[in-house]
Amino acid sequence: MRACVRVTMSSTTEVVTSAQRAARDETAIDERRDARATTSSNADVNSAPAAVATNDVVEDAQGEEDIWRAAAYGNMEALKRMIAEDPGSVNSTDGAGYRPLQWAALNNRVAAATYLLDHGAAIGAGDNDGQTALHWACVRGSLPCAELLLRKGADLNAPDARGYVPLHVAAQYGHTGMIYHFKMRWNTNIDLTDLDGRTALHWAAYKGFADPVKLLICMEADVHRADKEGCTPLHWASIKGKSEAAHCLIQSGGINALTAVDCDGSSPAALAEQKGHHTLSHFLAKQYRTLMKRDHFMTQKGMAAACLGLIVGLMLMFARNVMFCPGAPVMDVSVAFWSLATVACASLGIYYMKRVSYNDPGFVSEAVLRAIRRGRKPEVSTRASKAAANTADDADVEERLNHSELWAGNWQSLCVSCKLVKPFGTKHCSMTDKCVARFDHYCPWMGNAIGKRNHRDFVIFLILETVAMAIAFAVAVTRYNEESPTERDSSRFGVVIFAILDVFTLLPVAMLCVSQLFQVAQNITINEISNAHRYAYLQASDGAFVNPFDKGYVENLREFFTARADAPLIDVIAEPLLGNRRGDDAV
Numbered sequence: 250m251r252a253c254v255r256v257t258m259s260s261t262t263e264v265v266t267s268a269q270r271a272a273r274d275e276t277a278i279d280e281r282r283d284a285r286a287t288t289s290s291n292a293d294v295n296s297a298p299a300a301v302a303t304n305d306v307v308e309d310a311q312g313e314e315d316i317w318r319a320a321a322y323g324n325m326e327a328l329k330r331m332i333a334e335d336p337g338s339v340n341s342t343d344g345a346g347y348r349p350l351q352w353a354a355l356n357n358r359v360a361a362a363t364y365l366l367d368h369g370a371a372i373g374a375g376d377n378d379g380q381t382a383l384h385w386a387c388v389r390g391s392l393p394c395a396e397l398l399l400r401k402g403a404d405l406n407a408p409d410a411r412g413y414v415p416l417h418v419a420a421q422y423g424h425t426g427m428i429y430h431f432k433m434r435w436n437t438n439i440d441l442t443d444l445d446g447r448t449a450l451h452w453a454a455y456k457g458f459a460d461p462v463k464l465l466i467c468m469e470a471d472v473h474r475a476d477k478e479g480c481t482p483l484h485w486a487s488i489k490g491k492s493e494a495a496h497c498l499i500q501s502g503g504i505n506a507l508t509a510v511d512c513d514g515s516s517p518a519a520l521a522e523q524k525g526h527h528t529l530s531h532f533l534a535k536q537y538r539t540l541m542k543r544d545h546f547m548t549q550k551g552m553a554a555a556c557l558g559l560i561v562g563l564m565l566m567f568a569r570n571v572m573f574c575p576g577a578p579v580m581d582v583s584v585a586f587w588s589l590a591t592v593a594c595a596s597l598g599i600y601y602m603k604r605v606s607y608n609d610p611g612f613v614s615e616a617v618l619r620a621i622r623r624g625r626k627p628e629v630s631t632r633a634s635k636a637a638a639n640t641a642d643d644a645d646v647e648e649r650l651n652h653s654e655l656w657a658g659n660w661q662s663l664c665v666s667c668k669l670v671k672p673f674g675t676k677h678c679s680m681t682d683k684c685v686a687r688f689d690h691y692c693p694w695m696g697n698a699i700g701k702r703n704h705r706d707f708v709i710f711l712i713l714e715t716v717a718m719a720i721a722f723a724v725a726v727t728r729y730n731e732e733s734p735t736e737r738d739s740s741r742f743g744v745v746i747f748a749i750l751d752v753f754t755l756l757p758v759a760m761l762c763v764s765q766l767f768q769v770a771q772n773i774t775i776n777e778i779s780n781a782h783r784y785a786y787l788q789a790s791d792g793a794f795v796n797p798f799d800k801g802y803v804e805n806l807r808e809f810f811t812a813r814a815d816a817p818l819i820d821v822i823a824e825p826l827l828g829n830r831r832g833d834d835a836v
């Protein structure tokens with residue numbers, strides 16, 4: 250990676266210039282459209298509906314009236330009059346080669362477009378760049394007009410002079426809802442390429458529109474597809490320094506996206522560095538190092554092994570230095586009881602640690618969601634269900650993405666790694682690379698995420714180890730103070746060493762235990778506390794923090810500790826409580 254960064258790329262400039270030229274041209278088209286639409290009046294073309302209600306503006310528009318302006322402003326009276334006077338004008342072009350239907354489509358004038366189509370407007374006619382009315386509708390995200398054109402037979406796959414289909418234009422201008430509509434209603438091919446071999450994902454990445462990037466990835470767009478310059482979407486996001494889009498592409502494409510090289514042998518990080526996007530370049534390099542280490546056993550379970558070693562080591566030391574301390578008297582019944590209680594608690598703690606570390610914390614996959622949708626109980630994660638989850642990518646995109654959250658335009662609910670719509674309370678865990686229901690945090694000491702299915706085990710583990718270490722400390726103090734049948738010897742030093750180690754371990758564990766219990770008593774997770782500003786349902790109308798799920802300490806604790814193991818993975822009860830205050834998980 251570092252070697253790649255240092256490579257000088259003689260032809261990368263050409264690559265960049267090529268894309269920049271394309272982008273500039275496409276912007277220029279937009280500017281021409283803006284100029285044409287706005288010179289007819291001072292009102293912005295987007296505020297034209299309001300202008301219609303203002304007599305002065307209408308009069309001004311009517312003062313310089315022509316059929317293209319009438320179509321652009323939806324001036325139906327003028328439009329009807331002019332078409333009645335000259336029926337051939339319906340397909341006439343203005344000085345720049347643009348037609349009335351294109352102006353109507355650009356400004357989402359559904360009535361005008363309908364009238365024009367009903368009076369012979371050529372639906373597939375292109376301008377000088379070969380862009381049809383549907384292309385124009387995509388510039389401003391004029392979805393109702395686009396839908397009208399499609400129902401009237403417009404071709405969604407019609408390329409313009411550069412090979413841009415309407416989907417490319419929608420991606421170039423960041424109209425996520427339009428892309429969604431084209432796929433869900435019209436089943437457009439999202440991997441169509443322009444003449445440079447670029448897909449809609451290339452364009453959305455290049456422009457840095459994170460939402461279209463997310464949606465296209467979730468629609469199974471090819472993250473690794475290279476254009477004629479050998480550039481993947483991540484290369485283009487890197488060239489333009491678009492961090493959020495780059496992050497999404499890495500989440501989905503992983504290490505292969507980071508190591509892909511273009512025709513000049515340049516990686517995305519190298520291009521970002523060359524273009525002066527140093528922060529993004531460092532981010533990409535860091536992501537590479539993180540991903541290279543993520544799946545190693547030592548990264549995943551290394552600290553868990555150390556944690557287990559610490560517990561076992563303390564237990565052995567307790568037995569050797571405290572229970573059977575050389576020189577100390579034989580334990581009386583009381584000390585023996587509490588010593589055994591220590592060993593029992595610590596051992597039971599290890600059992601719970603194993604459960605936390607290896608059991609499913611509440612992973613949410615498309616297979617799980619599909620089972621829920623179809624009214625079946627999702628399987629608890631096993632190797633078989635993990636294999637099933639991996640094949641979930643084959644699920645029909647329409648079924649997977651036909652979701653009220655997406656129809657409502659809540660693109661933040663998409664997880665680009667798992668390619669699903671995250672249910673309420675679910676968050677993607679970057680360490681396990683899976684979505685986790687009621688995600689609390691990733692615990693390196695357990696080597697697993699803490700979520701809906703293993704949170705209680707985690708808290709029980711903390712309680713058991715805290716109790717074990719507290720009792721062990723008390724037993725150590727008792728043993729230290731016991732009268733020795735022989736003169737006190739150096740063996741008591743072992744008791745002191747154990748007590749010091751024990752208390753240094755006890756303090757952080759006890760603090761974590763108390764903090765976890767306090768959060769459970771409030772029915773809130775660490776993730777929610779840390780990211781409260783991202784979750785609308787945790788904010789009152791005045792912006793103050795509010796937790797709608799807090800039922801009081803006693804009830805919260807009772808629910809947490811008595812919840813059934815097979816309780817629903819997704820908290821559907823939460824939905825009515827939320828109203829329109831759903832949270833956004835922007836991570």
Ligand SMILES: [Zn+2]
Pocket residue numbers: 664665666667668676677678682683684685
């Ligand atoms: Zn996920």
